[in-house]
Amino acid sequence: MTTALFIVVGSRGDTEPSLALIDALLRNHIFAHVHICLQSDYAHLVPPSPRLTVHLLPFSTKTFQKVMIKDYILTRLRCFFTRQPFDIVSFQLHCISAMVCDIVLPSLSSIQSVAAAHPPSLVLASSLAANLASTLADAHAVPAVVLNLQPNVPTSAYPNYMSSVANASLAATEIAHLQRHPASVQKESPAYRATYDYEFHSTSRPVVNKLRATLGLAPLSAEQLADVLYGRYPRVHVINSYPAQLVPPGKDWAPGVHHVPALADEYEPAGWDARKACPRVAEFLARGEKPVVVSFGSTTIQGFEKTLSRAILHGLKEAGVARAILLRRAHGDIGSHQLTKKAADGPWWAKKVREWATGMVNLAMWLVWLKPQAELLEDAANAGRDEELRAWAAEHMLECTEEPQYGWLLQRCAGLVCHGGAGTVFAGLKAGVPVVVAPILGDQFFWGPLVQELGLGAVAGPNLQRADGEAFAQAIKTVREQDVRERARAYAEEGHKMEKGSDVAAMLLGKIVASEEGKYLSDRTGQAVNREAYTYSR
Numbered sequence: 318m319t320t321a322l323f324i325v326v327g328s329r330g331d332t333e334p335s336l337a338l339i340d341a342l343l344r345n346h347i348f349a350h351v352h353i354c355l356q357s358d359y360a361h362l363v364p365p366s367p368r369l370t371v372h373l374l375p376f377s378t379k380t381f382q383k384v385m386i387k388d389y390i391l392t393r394l395r396c397f398f399t400r401q402p403f404d405i406v407s408f409q410l411h412c413i414s415a416m417v418c419d420i421v422l423p424s425l426s427s428i429q430s431v432a433a434a435h436p437p438s439l440v441l442a443s444s445l446a447a448n449l450a451s452t453l454a455d456a457h458a459v460p461a462v463v464l465n466l467q468p469n470v471p472t473s474a475y476p477n478y479m480s481s482v483a484n485a486s487l488a489a490t491e492i493a494h495l496q497r498h499p500a501s502v503q504k505e506s507p508a509y510r511a512t513y514d515y516e517f518h519s520t521s522r523p524v525v526n527k528l529r530a531t532l533g534l535a536p537l538s539a540e541q542l543a544d545v546l547y548g549r550y551p552r553v554h555v556i557n558s559y560p561a562q563l564v565p566p567g568k569d570w571a572p573g574v575h576h577v578p579a580l581a582d583e584y585e586p587a588g589w590d591a592r593k594a595c596p597r598v599a600e601f602l603a604r605g606e607k608p609v610v611v612s613f614g615s616t617t618i619q620g621f622e623k624t625l626s627r628a629i630l631h632g633l634k635e636a637g638v639a640r641a642i643l644l645r646r647a648h649g650d651i652g653s654h655q656l657t658k659k660a661a662d663g664p665w666w667a668k669k670v671r672e673w674a675t676g677m678v679n680l681a682m683w684l685v686w687l688k689p690q691a692e693l694l695e696d697a698a699n700a701g702r703d704e705e706l707r708a709w710a711a712e713h714m715l716e717c718t719e720e721p722q723y724g725w726l727l728q729r730c731a732g733l734v735c736h737g738g739a740g741t742v743f744a745g746l747k748a749g750v751p752v753v754v755a756p757i758l759g760d761q762f763f764w765g766p767l768v769q770e771l772g773l774g775a776v777a778g779p780n781l782q783r784a785d786g787e788a789f790a791q792a793i794k795t796v797r798e799q800d801v802r803e804r805a806r807a808y809a810e811e812g813h814k815m816e817k818g819s820d821v822a823a824m825l826l827g828k829i830v831a832s833e834e835g836k837y838l839s840d841r842t843g844q845a846v847n848r849e850a851y852t853y854s855r
Contacts, residue, residue: 319830321348322437322453324428324446325355326421328378328615330740331443332359334466334558334580334819338441340587341823343368347830352435354428364586372431376420378615384419388412405780406482409759413445414520421445422521425452425528432457439830444469448525451545451553456532460829463546464822465557467739467760470547470574472567478763485763492564493770499565548573554829558818560743562808563767575825578818581740582747583724595719598642598726607731608640608715609633609793613781615646616736616757621782626655629734630706632777632789633714636797641714642730644721653710656703724748732796734789736781737761746773749809751796753789757781772804 321342325335332355342348343366353363354372358379363371388411396403432440432453440461442450447463454461471477475491476484526536544550548571555574557566566576591599601608611629618625630653633641645652710716723741727733727748735741737754742764745752752774754765768774775792777784795801 319348319350319438320435321351321439321441321826322428322432322435323351323353324440324442324449325353325359326374326443326445328738329359329362330614330738331445331466332356332362333584334740335441335443335464336362336364336586337581337584337819338464338822339369340364340584341817341819342826345820345823345827347823347827348438350435352431352437354431362586364588366587370435372427374424375427376424380420381416384416385412388415404481405757406479406485406759406762410479417445417448418521418524422448422524422528425449425531429453429456429532439826441826447545448521448542451550452525452529452532452534454552455529455534459552461553462826462829463553463555465555466580467559468557468564468567470555470557470567470570473569474565474567479759482762485760486766489763489766489770492767495565496563496771547571548575556822556825558822559739560746560812562812563743563746563771577821577825578812578815579740579743579747580818580822581724582743582812583817584819585722585724589722589725591721591725595717595721595726597715597717598719598721601640601642601715602729605640607729608642609638609732609734610642610644610726610730611734612644612741613646613651613736614738614741616738616781618651618757618781622651623655625781626651626653627703627706628784628786628789630656630710630714631702631786632734632793634706634709635786635790636793638732638793639713642726643710643714643716645716645718652716653707653714654716656707732793734777734793737765739764742768742774746805746808747812749806751775751801751805753777753792753796755781755784755789755792772801773808774801774805 323335323339325332335353335355339351339353342351350368350370352370352372354374355363356377357373358377360371360373363369389408392408392411393403395401428449436457437453437459439459440450440453440457442461442463444463444465450461450463469479474495475488478485478488522537522539522542525542529536541550545553546555548555550573553573556577557574558577558580560579560582561576567574611633629643629651643652723744724747727745727750730748730750732753733741733745733750734753734755735745736758737752737756737760739760742752742754746768752768753776754761754768754774755777756762756765757780762780765774765776769776775795777788777792
């Protein structure tokens with residue numbers, strides 16, 4: 318009996334594409350059974366199936382958030398005292414390295430117990446668990462596949478967008494040029510490949526080799542660790558899943574690197590019913606014209622909920638949006654309830670206590686973030702305007718904590734305001750919806766400028782924390798223009814002509830397992846796979 322072991326680590330944006338792929342694997346009978354190891358806070362997303370078994374990892378999203386906050390404070394302090402500029406993209410790369418070494422890799426023993434009890438024919442893993450997959454593949458002598466939900470493998474065609482904010486913007490510009498002029502000669506620079514995560518390999522190597530030793534495996538060099546992520550390591554394949562309409566696959570990728578379309582841009586779990594899962598959203602959609610959706614997914618925005626709430630509501634109102642849906646999340650509860658309310662009448666000493674408490678909180682925030690928090694200083698000045706924004710929200714906007722599937726929701730909407738996570742951007746564009754991106758971390762500083770360069774969206778800058786109401790208003794006005802909406806519709810029409818990414822990936826995985834060494838790949842009819850359409854094969 319063929320069994321797959323799938324290790325899913327990261328956010329909801331990593332989990333749902335993995336579940337879409339598992340659905341395709343079981344539906345197409347590629348595997349008889351799948352064992353999935355994932356974080357407990359996403360276990361509720363797994364649809365029930367007798368052929369799917371869930372194993373909980375010994376950490377959660379909150380564990381990652383603690384590491385990120387700690388690293389953020391230490392990095393900010395280091396930059397402050399060394400007078401070095403703070404780059405949010407390179408910071409995230411450092412933070413990912415810490416998460417992998419401190420949280421992900423130590424979970425090997427619990428995952429190995431699952432593999433020992435249920436010997437896999439294939440080990441799959443999301444990006445953060447790549448070294449777990451290669452270690453288990455070596456231990457059990459089976460192939461492994463690392464699933465990237467964006468073009469993580471470096472190429473000499475454009476800078477690696479995870480190396481700095483500047484390179485993210487430059488990569489977007491160069492890719493947009495390639496997409497607009499596909500017949501032009503592609504200028505390649507070997508230096509682009511050198512801008513990747515050497516820090517990651519050097520930091521994780523001692524931890525990886527210590528774990529390999531517990532399984533009786535030989536240590537790996539830094540080059541071999543890089544080979545795991547770049548599709549050059551024996552028995553390890555890498556699948557990059559994203560729309561080729563946005564980013565062309567790298568022509569200099571190794572033979573073990575493959576490309577498939579996005580996995581979950583239309584994903585709906587089996588048995589999912591909008592009337593049960595999100596009745597308020599379904600009712601709101603049925604009552605009038607298509608709304609604009611505001612959602613920042615699992616992004617942590619604690620500490621500036623009030624300024625962000627004020628900016629978003631101002632932007633929607635000034636852009637003339639008639640109907641909107643704001644999806645609230647526990648990681649940063651934004652909405653009209655965050656806005657300043659008129660102070661209630663009371664004794665003079667109550668006002669003094671409020672002023673003193675506000676000053677103490679502002680001082681604490683200043684110490685943590687190393688800059689004054691404008692939201693506390695502006696409360697009094699914005700009280701009147703906030704009353705107007707609250708009144709506008711009550712009339713024009715639905716605010717709720719329901720969790721509708723993007724694949725279902727966005728095709729019923731007219732626009733999307735988000736943080737620029739890859740999966741969210743893919744889902745919006747697949748639905749023909751232009752996207753406003755207010756980035757805050759890593760790859761979001763790439764996807765935002767890219768959709769703007771391609772005329773499929775706009776950026777509310779400079780970032781999610783500092784974008785004001787005028788920035789959101791201008792970006793929302795831009796995506797409501799006729800030419801932008803037409804380009805988004807044309808993008809979606811072209812995307813719907815392509816085969817589902819989850820089905821393409823499922824068939825590819827079946828052939829990797831069926832082939833003793835994975836040295837050939839073919840499509841369902843036995844013909845060579847089109848390199849330009851789907852995958853770069855051996």
